[in-house]
Amino acid sequence: MDVKGLAAIITGGGSGLGAETARYLAKAGAKVTVLDLNPETVEAVAAETGGLGISCDVGSAEELEAAVAKAREAHGPCRIAVNCAGIAPAKRIVGRGGAMPLEDFEKVIKVNLIGSFNLMRLAAAEMLAEEPLDDGERGVIISTSSIAGEEGQLGQVAYAASKAGITGMMLPAAREFAKNGVRVLTIAPGLIGTPLLLNMPQDVQDNLAGQVPFPHRFGRPDEFARLVLHICENVMLNAASFRLDGAMRMQ
Template identity: 50%
Template sequence: MQVKDRTFLITGAASGLGSATAERLVAAGASVVLCDLNDSVNAHAERLGKCAKACMADITSAEQMQRAVDEAVAFGGESGLSGVVHCAGVVSVAKLVDRDGNAADLEGYARTIKINLVGTFNVMRLAAAAMTRNTPNESGERGVIINTASVAAFDGQIGQCAYSASKAGVVGMSLPAARELSRHAIRVMAIAPGVFETPMMSEIPDEAAKALAAAVPFPKRLGKPDEFAQLAEQIITNPMLNGEVIRLDGGIRMQ
């Protein structure tokens, strides 16, 4: 799958990993539809120019995401929608039982699962349905889907039951989705980032963030959003990458 002259839908595109991915793909000659609930996505699309279009939508809404996919297909013209990079999600921290002996809030757990896992499935199913209608390119591909998991799917820490479960679900969907969509010549991959410099990190106390950076074997720092974007671009352009989850974490293993 080539990047140049192709159209990609990017969720969570107002900031962080999604924003960086949009910038990299546009620089490589792609058109992008930026999807987010934050209205700052409109300004980001304007900065990227005529090759970018904003669409505010909730990834858990069937109707809103269908509209976003339809806009991406239309924006792509004859080539339609060539791929989706799904970066939208939330971080949540809650112990099963707090220090006073109170049980965790069930609604909070369900919200994390709905956004991170059900939302991923929603985006994937709608994007895949649109891409099945594409004419195969010169290498026989119709499209590519890249989801965002997390190292927490494998190395969840205390307080991450909801977040780890949601991201483990994303990991678990990768292979069966890739197997199913192979008949349509659509690839499915996932990236499992470690600790990255994104707005989500602002929700973590400074001392905790410094400790996480120090725990990375090499390079001993937080990941940069463009490093995620670089891997996403490489996945798009390498047709043998399919049905796999790639850890992008500098070798960190959470304790």
Template identity: 55%
Template sequence: MDLWACPAVVTGAASGLGAETARYLAEAGAKVTVIDIDAVGVQKVADEIGGLAIPCDVANSLSAENALATARDAHGAARVLVHCVGRGHSEPTIGADGPMPLEDFRQLVEVNLISTFNMMRLAAADMARLQPRSNGERGVILSTASVAAYDGQSGEAAYSASKGGVVSMILPAARELGPLGIRVVGIAPGLFGTPTLFAMEKNLDSRLAHQIPFPHRFGDPAEFAMLVLHVLKNVMINGTVLRLDGGHHR
């Protein structure tokens, strides 16, 4: 995918992985729309990169449709969607006060899984109407999963389930959308220095980082953004979920 003047949408872009991805895409010449429920944060990122900010709850169907319509009016239909929205929440199935509230599980699925499919379906519909590039490609949809989908820890049953759903949809979506020239790829980050990690891991210390085979540190959001750019440029990457965790099998 040639990113010069390419319309791109990044969700969850007010901070962390999404914000850094938006910066990298803008530096590569893309016309970037940044979306997040945090109106102040996403506007700050947009001002920094010269992009378009749209406050939006992407798990809400109508809100997401309106956001993509606004982005389409400003930049044209997106050929790139990088979905970085995610909520990190560690909570035991049975705690001191009894079973985990079902609403907590429902909210994780709503934010992490339903928003992913919602944006995928809407972006794919726009991409399918675009003229293909010279190699037949119309667009790329890249969703953010988590290594917790494979190696969830105690207290992460709900979180792992929500991210496991993201992993499971990548291959069938790629098979369905491939004939339209749309690639679907996932990235499963490990321990990255983002607000999501800090929300889940209350007692971060050096021992946690040293469990990573190499390098012995938390991931830098820039490393996630670099992988996003490689995926976008390498047309053979499709229908897979790439672990980005330094070999850390939790």
């Protein structure tokens, strides 16, 4: 797929992995729509990329349906959908205050897993209704999982469950859409140098980075974005999950 001139929708596009992905796709010529809860960051990234910024809750059917409709009106049908929206609060199943409130678990699942499915269903519906591109492809959907989906640590039960669910959706979705030329993939990052990690004390950062076998550092958002662009361009990639972790295995 040549992304030039094609419409792309990126959730979590106001910062971190989503914002960097928006920059890379825009630089390659895609017409980018960024979605995020924070209207200020969304507008800033949209202005930087020459795209469209919409503030919305990815876990809401009504809000995301309205956002996707606005994106279609501005840029045409979605051909590239990238799920980067996510939250990662840490909480044990049973802590000092007793059992984890169920709503805390539900919130993570709603944003990370349901939010990813929400864009998948809406983007796929648009892609399937369109004529194929020159290579027979109608579109590509890329969701962000995590190595925590396989190796979740203490306090990550909700996050790990949500990310394992994202990976679990990938194969049946890819099988469903394959006959119509829509690809579905996931990227499972390890430790990426986003504000969440870079705001930690330096000694904590050094300790975490030292756990990465090679290279001995956090991953960079641009390395994630470059992988997204390559997945878009390489039509042979489908129904696969790519670890972006420097060979790290969480203890």
